[in-house]
Amino acid sequence: MELSVVTGDITAQAVDAIVVNLFQGVESPGGATGAVDVAIGGAISSLIAAGEIKGRRGEITVIHTLGDAYSGFAPDRVLVAGLGKSEDFDLDGVRSVSAVVARRLRRLNAGSAATIVHGAGIGGLDPEACAEALAEGAILGLYRFDKYKTSSKPTFDETRPTTLALVENDGAKIPALEAGVARAQVFAGASLAARDMVSEPANVLHPTRLAEIATGIANEGGMEIEVLDRADCEALEMGAYVGVSLGSHQPPKFIHMTYEGDAANPDNNLWIVGKGITFDSGGISLKPGLNMGAMKGDMSGGAAAIAAMQGIAALAPTLNVHMVCAATENMPGGGAQRPGDVVIAMGGKSIEIDNTDAEGRLTLADAIGFAKLKGAKRIVDIATLTGAMVVALGNGHSGAFSNDDELVGQVIASGAKRGEPIWRMPLDPISKKQNKSEIADLKNTGGRGAGSITAAHFIGEFAGDTPWVHLDIAATNMGRSVHDWEPTGATGVPTRALIQLALDLGS
Ligand code: BES
Ligand code: MN
Ligand code: ZN
DSSP states (O other): OOOEEEEEEEGOSSSSSSEEEEEEOOOSOOOHHHHHHTTTTHHHHHHHTTTTTTOOOEEEEEEEEEOOHSSSOSSSSSEEEOOGGGGGHHHHHHHHHHHHHHHHHHHHTOOEEOOOOTSSSOOOOHHHHHHHHHHHHHHHTTTTEEEEEEEOOOSOOOTTTTTEEEEEOOOHHHHHHHHHHHHHHHHHHHHHHHHHHHHHHEEEEEEHHHHHHHHHHHHHTEEEEEEEOHHHHHTTTTTHHHHTTTTTTSOEEEEEEEOOOTOOOOOSSEEEEEEEEEOOTTTHHHHHOGGGGGGGGEEEEEEHHHHHHHHHHHHHHEEEEEEEEEEEOOOOOTTTTTTTTTEEEEEEEEEEEOOTOOOOHHHHHHHHHHHHHTSSEEEEEEEEEOOHHHHHHSSEEEEEEEEEEEEEEHHHHHHHTTTEEEEEEEOOHHHHGGGOOSSSSEEEEOSSTTTHHHOOOOHHHHHTTTTTEEETTTSSSSSSSSTTOOOOEEEEHHHHHHHHHHHTTOO
8 A cells, every 4th residue: 555645635636535534422524524524515414413423433434425427526435434532532543543444445445545634633633643643553454464365365456445645735734744654654564574474374484584584674774683593502502592492493593683873882772682482382391282373473572573673774763772583493392301401591590491381581581691791781572471461461461571660661651652552560579489499590480370470580580680671462462453453463562662662762
C-alpha cells in the first residue's frame, strides 16, 4: 500500500472509497464529514437520525453511492468510521480505527482510498501524531503471513488497498502530516520485519537464517555486524549459552550489531539484548506436545531487537545502540545438556541446570556478560521467558523488571507512546532466594512461585549494577488480535517501543 498526503477537499478525491469519521453522540456532522454528508445528499445525517450510525468505536458504516453516474458523487463508497466518545479518543484509538478501516477497504476490494486524519479535527490531538498513528495502524493492520499458502487464496485482491491518501484542507499542516507518515513507515516497517521473523517456521528460520536476516538489515542500514560461531563463544567462555546449543544439529549464531549514532561518546550507549531461541522444545526437559509449535516464536525478543535496529538506523538518534542476539535452538539431541549439569557462564558464575527448559535465561546470561565486557551503560533485554508471565499479566501488558527506576520509566513511556503496554513487576529479595543452588552459585529455576520474577532475578545476577530492564514478552509476542493493529499471530512487540526508546534516549 502506498501512502500519501494530499492538500484539498475530501469530497473532490477521485478514489474508490473515501473515509470520514464520527464521534459518538454527534447528530449533525461538521467539518469534512459534514462536507461529505452534504455532497451525498445528507445520507450520513439521515443514517444517524435513523439510528443506524451511532459513532461507536469500531463501527464502520459503508454507504454505497454507486459512483458519479448514479449519485453525482465520484467515489463509489463512503466509509463512516465511529470513533467512540471524543473524551476517550487517543492515538491508540487512531491506530485502531485505521487498522479496522484498512481491512474493510481490502474486503471491499477498494484499490484507492482517501481518508481524513482521525483525531486531528474536533478530536483535538496533534495532527502530526494522528497522521503517524493512522499510517501505522493501516500498515500494521493489513499484515498477513500467507507466503506458504499455495492454494485457497482468498478471492479478493491481496494488494488492496493499493493507495491511501491522507487528505487535509489546511496546506500549512501538510509538512507535519508528511513527517508523521514517513516516521510511521519506519516504525511499522520494522514491526512487520519482526513479525515475519516470528511467523517463519523453525525449519526455515534457524540461527543461521536469523543471522543472515540480521546481516541484511545491518548492511541496508550501514551498521556493523559480527556473527560469532560456537568456537568463538567457547573462546569467550560462554558456557551457559553454548550449553543450551548442544542438543541441536543447527549451529548457534551469536549476533552483535552496532549502530553508531554518537561515535565521539562511546559510553552514550544502549544495549538491546534479544532472546533468540529459534525453537524451544524444552531440551531433555521436553515440553508437552500441545502447542509446542508456538515455540518457533521463542526468538521474538531477538526478532524485535534486530528489527528495531532497522528503524533506529533509519531515524538516526544521537546515541550508540548495540544489539545482541545469542541465537540457538533448544533441542534434546544426544549431545544435549542434562538436568543436574553444571555450566560456567561468561565471567565465571556457576549454574546448576535444574531444568533444560529454562534455557532463555542461560543464553541471556552470556549475552549480557558480553554486553558488559564491551562497556554497556544501559541494557534492555527482551525475552519470551516464562509461561508464568502469561498467568501474571495476561495479554494486556509485557512485564518489566529492573534495577533502575529511571530507565524502566523511560521504557514504559516508550511503550505507551506506541500502544505496546508495559507493566513493571517487582524484584523482591524474598523470591530472589529461590534461585539458590546446593552445589553451584545459582540454579536455573526458582520453583513454583513467582516464576517470572525468579527468572528475572537470574538475569539480574548478570546485569549487576548496570542499569537494566528485562521485558518478558511471553504473553504479548503472539496473540489473537489483542489490538486492532495486531492481526492474529505475531505482533512484532516490542519493536516499535524499542525504536521509540532509542529516539527518546538519543535526542
Ligand atoms: N520459552 C519458554 C517460555 C514461554 C512459555 C514462552 C509459553 C511463551 C509461551 C521458556 O523457555 C520456558 O520454557 N520457560 C519455562 C521455565 C521453567 C522451566 C522454569 C516455563 O515458563 O515453563
Ligand atoms: Mn524453555
Ligand atoms: Zn524458551
